[in-house]
Amino acid sequence: MHSKTEKFAELINEELYKYFESYLDNYKVIFDSMRYSVENGGKRVRPLLTLLFCDACGGNVLQALPLACAVEYIHTYSLIHDDLPCMDDDDYRRGKPSNHKVYGEAFALLAGDGLLTAAFERITDWQRAGLYSADVAVKAIYALSHLAGSRGMIGGQVIDLLNENNADADFETLKLMDNLKTGALIEAACTLGCIAAEADDEKMEAAAEFAQKIGLAFQIKDDILDVTSSLEKLGKMTGSDAQNGKSTYVTLLGVEECQKLVDKLTEEALSALDVFENNDALKEYAEYLAKRDC
Numbered sequence: 444m445h446s447k448t449e450k451f452a453e454l455i456n457e458e459l460y461k462y463f464e465s466y467l468d469n470y471k472v473i474f475d476s477m478r479y480s481v482e483n484g485g486k487r488v489r490p491l492l493t494l495l496f497c498d499a500c501g502g503n504v505l506q507a508l509p510l511a512c513a514v515e516y517i518h519t520y521s522l523i524h525d526d527l528p529c530m531d532d533d534d535y536r537r538g539k540p541s542n543h544k545v546y547g548e549a550f551a552l553l554a555g556d557g558l559l560t561a562a563f564e565r566i567t568d569w570q571r572a573g574l575y576s577a578d579v580a581v582k583a584i585y586a587l588s589h590l591a592g593s594r595g596m597i598g599g600q601v602i603d604l605l606n607e608n609n610a611d612a613d614f615e616t617l618k619l620m621d622n623l624k625t626g627a628l629i630e631a632a633c634t635l636g637c638i639a640a641e642a643d644d645e646k647m648e649a650a651a652e653f654a655q656k657i658g659l660a661f662q663i664k665d666d667i668l669d670v671t672s673s674l675e676k677l678g679k680m681t682g683s684d685a686q687n688g689k690s691t692y693v694t695l696l697g698v699e700e701c702q703k704l705v706d707k708l709t710e711e712a713l714s715a716l717d718v719f720e721n722n723d724a725l726k727e728y729a730e731y732l733a734k735r736d737c
Contacts, residue, residue, distance in 0.1 A: 445724040451494040451504065455487055458508050459515060462561055476546040476554035477561070480519050483537050488661070488732065489632035490515040495728060496633050496650055499719040502640025509569040510583050510635040513562035517591050518628055520558035523551050525600070562587065575639065582638045590631035599624025612690035618659065626658030649718045656712035657729055660705045664733065666692045667701050672737060709733040 463478040490511035497507035526533040526541035527548060534544055543551035563584060570580035589595060602620040606612045633650040642650075670693055692701050712729055716722045 445727045447498070447724040448491060448495065448728055451491055451498075452487055454504070454508060455490045455494070455511055455515070456484070459484070459490075459512050462512075462516075462565065472546070472550060473553055473557055476542060476550045477557050479545060480523050480536070480542050480554065481516070481558070483539050484515070484519070485537055486735075487515065489518050489628060491728065492629065492632040492654075493636040493639070495725045496636025496719075497640045498636075499716070499722050499725050500637055500640035500642040500646055501721060502636070502642070506575050506579075507636050507639035509565045509574070510587075510639055511632075513565050513583070513587060514628065514632045514635060516558040516562040516565070517587065517596075517631075520555040520562075521591075521596060521600075521628075523555040523558070527551060530600075530604070579638055579641065583635055586634045586638060587631050590627040590634075595623055595627030595631075599627065607689070610690050610694075614692075614695055617690065617692060617695070621659055621662040622655065625662045626655055629658040629661065630654035645718055649715045653712045653715040653729075656708045656715065657732060660708035660712065661732055663692045663701050663705050663708070664735065667698055667705070668735075668737065669693070671698065705733055 463474045466474040493511035494504045523542045633654040637647050637650045
């Protein structure tokens, strides 16, 4: 991985945890629950994309840092809620017990709610401290709330629930679901980096195009790994989609065709980055996502 990306990952992890350093003892449990899932953070794909896009636009990545944290808090809240018995009912997340298995369903639900609201708190806190303008903060809040809400990530989750036992869901249904459930928050991450750098419309549009391509490639790659990887590598049960009779890209196209589609989408995503002069680290990271094995 590019040295710049590794440096950005360190900045993100350091800043993410600061939110949990201040609390009242009589309800410390909620901060512990929130931090538990944030610390079990995986690859930090979304916040890294925020910083990488800010950097590619020539912006100051420190100004994008609260926006990167915001998108990761929202991603983490969505995973906590996804794992609940009323949703996907998963006992493990990245090799560790799901939040509700440690803290109970009620505190898990509240931890997700706490992280959702913390995202917007961090954006406004840093604006009040003078790190960026009110205009940047408003644009960031709109982009994140729009793409993470019912017209974005939540809408995709609804489509997923509606097709939970549908082995006949077609490619277009899966594509719409994943463009919303996965792609929308990735688009938010990329867009936030451009907003922090106050990039022009051409770069904003290119970032959105990149996100749509790489977001779909990311989900198709996940479907491939669900049948080719292992519990040890993924940190979660593999083959669960097939066992549950769910339609996936792999059941529709097969592993080989899916990988060809991942490669094609990745190439299209890379082409969208040509408008950015400082795009080496961003391109390298996009290629890493396509080739990952976990």
